[in-house]
Amino acid sequence: xxxxxxxxxxxxxxxxxxxxxxxxxxxxxxxxxxxxxxxxxxxxxxxxxxxxxxxxxxxxxxxxxxxxxxxxxxxxxxxxxxxxxxxxxxxxxxxxxxxxxxxxxxxxxxxxxxxxxxxxxxxxxxxxxx
Numbered sequence: 001x002x003x004x005x006x007x008x009x010x011x012x013x014x015x016x017x018x019x020x021x022x023x024x025x026x027x028x029x030x031x032x033x034x035x036x037x038x039x040x041x042x043x044x045x046x047x048x049x050x051x052x053x054x055x056x057x058x059x060x061x062x063x064x065x066x067x068x069x070x071x072x073x074x075x076x077x078x079x080x081x082x083x084x085x086x087x088x089x090x091x092x093x094x095x096x097x098x099x100x101x102x103x104x105x106x107x108x109x110x111x112x113x114x115x116x117x118x119x120x121x122x123x124x125x126x127x128x129x130x
Contacts, residue, residue, distance in 0.1 A: 019046075019070045020092035021062040026050075027083040028057050034082075035060060042076060043069020061092060 021039075035048045044065040051059040064070040070091070078089045113119075 013067065013071065016091045016093060017067060017071050018091055019064045019067050021064070021070055021074060022090045022092045023060045023062060024058065024088040024090070025085050026058045026060055026087065027085055030082065035062070038077070038080070038082065039073055042073035 039062050046065050047063040049061040051057055074089050077087055080087045
């Protein structure tokens with residue numbers, strides 16, 4: 001109902017709101033059907049992608065047909081309890097995702113250079129200056 005009132009008043013949404021949701025803290029044994037049952041209550045779903053790799057288990061991407069349905073799902077499912085786990089539902093932000101991988105690449109580069117030049121394992125972040 002809230003989504004309908006948003007549509008009628010043509011309210012502006014915050015810039016981070018989009019149709020793609022990133023879900024964390026899912027039970028590892030959750031099925032696609034259960035995901036559709038949980039997220040389908042808030043609108044038509046285009047796609048759900050469950051993480052199945054070692055580092056992506058417990059995560060999923062949920063793509064809605066409509067941005068207002070995605071907003072409604074985030075509003076209602078953040079903190080929702082599934083199999084004694086509280087869901088973390090966020091809007092997918094590709095720039096933040098790529099920044100995380102960039103940081104990992106930079107840390108690997110620093111480690112490689114430290115080994116190459118025989119420096120200690122001190123990283124710039126470990127030396128604190130006020």
